[in-house]
Amino acid sequence: MRLYLAFLLTFGLLGISCSRKSNSAPALNATAFGAAIVESSGGKQVAQTGTLLPLSVVVQVNDEQGAAVPGALVEFSAPVGVSLDPARSLTDSSGQVSINVSLGGMAGRYQIIASTFDKSHKKVELKLEEIALGYQQSLGRRLNDQYCDRCHNSESTPERVSNYDNLDVKPHPFTEGDTLNKITDADLTAIIANGGPALQKSALMPAWGNTLSKSDIQALVAYIRAVSDPPSRNSGPLYVRASH
Numbered sequence: 001m002r003l004y005l006a007f008l009l010t011f012g013l014l015g016i017s018c019s020r021k022s023n024s025a026p027a028l029n030a031t032a033f034g035a036a037i038v039e040s041s042g043g044k045q046v047a048q049t050g051t052l053l054p055l056s057v058v059v060q061v062n063d064e065q066g067a068a069v070p071g072a073l074v075e076f077s078a079p080v081g082v083s084l085d086p087a088r089s090l091t092d093s094s095g096q097v098s099i100n101v102s103l104g105g106m107a108g109r110y111q112i113i114a115s116t117f118d119k120s121h122k123k124v125e126l127k128l129e130e131i132a133l134g135y136q137q138s139l140g141r142r143l144n145d146q147y148c149d150r151c152h153n154s155e156s157t158p159e160r161v162s163n164y165d166n167l168d169v170k171p172h173p174f175t176e177g178d179t180l181n182k183i184t185d186a187d188l189t190a191i192i193a194n195g196g197p198a199l200q201k202s203a204l205m206p207a208w209g210n211t212l213s214k215s216d217i218q219a220l221v222a223y224i225r226a227v228s229d230p231p232s233r234n235s236g237p238l239y240v241r242a243s244h
Contacts, residue, residue, distance in 0.1 A: 028090055031071035033119045034061035040096055043128040046227055048138050050105045056098045059114045059126060061091050068095025077113045079239040081105055084112075107134030107226070108236035129238070133226055140223025143216055144174065147208065169202040177228035185221050185234070192217050 042057035061072040074097045075088040081104030089097045103110055112128045133141060144152075145160075152171045154164040164170065172179050180188070190198045192212070196205030208217070225234040 028073055028088060030073035030090065030117070032069050032091075034069040034072045034091075034095075034116055035064045035118050035124070036062045036066075037074065037114055037116050037124050037126045038062060039126060039128060042101075044131065044229065046131045046133060046141070047103055049103060049107055049132045049134060051103060053101045053103065053130060057101050057112065057114075057128065057130075058096055058098045060094070060096045061116050062095065070095055072116050074114055074116050077115070077241050079104060079110055079241050081239075082110055082112070101130060103130060103132040104239065106237075106239070107132055107137060109231065109238045111238060111240045113241065131226060133223070134236075136219045136222045137226045138223075139216070140219035140221070140226075143212065143220050144223055147211070148174070148220070167204055169204050171205070174224045175227050175229045177230045177232060180224060181228055181230070181232040185225075188221050188224065189217055192220060 038060050040058040040060045042053070042055050045053045045055060045057075047053050059074060061069045061074060063069050068091075070091050070093050072091045072095070073088065074091060076084045076099055077087075078084055078101070083100075083102035085100045085102075087099075089099070091097050097114075101112060109129045109131055112130060114126045114128070116124050118124055150160060151163050151167060152173055153160075154162055154170075154173070156162040174180065183191075187199055191201060191205060193207065193209035195207035196202045198207075212220070222234075225232045226236060228235055231238075
């Protein structure tokens with residue numbers, strides 16, 4: 001009886017092993033090689049920590065003349081906590097690869113690396129950054145969508161018609177780090193609370209101090225710092241994959 005049970009157990013485990021092996025993903029072998037890898041879309045997106053980016057990240061492999069290369073192998077890597085789906089893929093007929101990215105659980109910027117190999121088997125890399133918002137920054141983003149974006153964002157959407165083109169003095173987009181990074185948190189707070197004239201800025205910037213609480217304004221400032229491009233000193237840490 002014991003020998004019979006051992007026989008069943010052994011062959012049962014072998015059956016499980018074979019089943020797992022047969023279900024494994026097929027190997028991906030490049031049929032072509034490029035000279036460069038470039039971003040098509042999806043970099044510098046903003047999402048709450050631990051969530052999926054709203055748009056796929058799309059990269060393209062090109063040859064020496066800048067033409068798209070189908071059949072090139074692209075591999076993606078990211079810091080711990082980031083989910084990449086798929087982590088490796090062959091470029092399609094347009095020379096592109098599209099992946100879905102879920103950010104890690106800590107606020108800050110996450111570096112995504114896309115890599116391929118050229119004809120000499122030298123690795124070619126592209127580095128992208130995506131932005132994860134913590135609780136306070138996410139609150140600031142919601143306040144921005146409600147009160148600020150209509151003027152500070154020049155792009156109209158079906159949900160929100162921009163007022164940007166109607167203003168004689170154009171408001172700075174909150175991503176405009178070259179300008180906003182030079183303004184202190186205290187001065188940003190004063191402008192939001194008391195309007196543009198508080199710091200000799202345009203009177204078209206209204207005062208929000210009677211509408212927004214102190215903590216609301218702090219959340220808005222935190223959001224502005226998080227999305228600035230180039231990054232501000234207060235934009236949060238940059239997470240990169242640890243080198244081997």
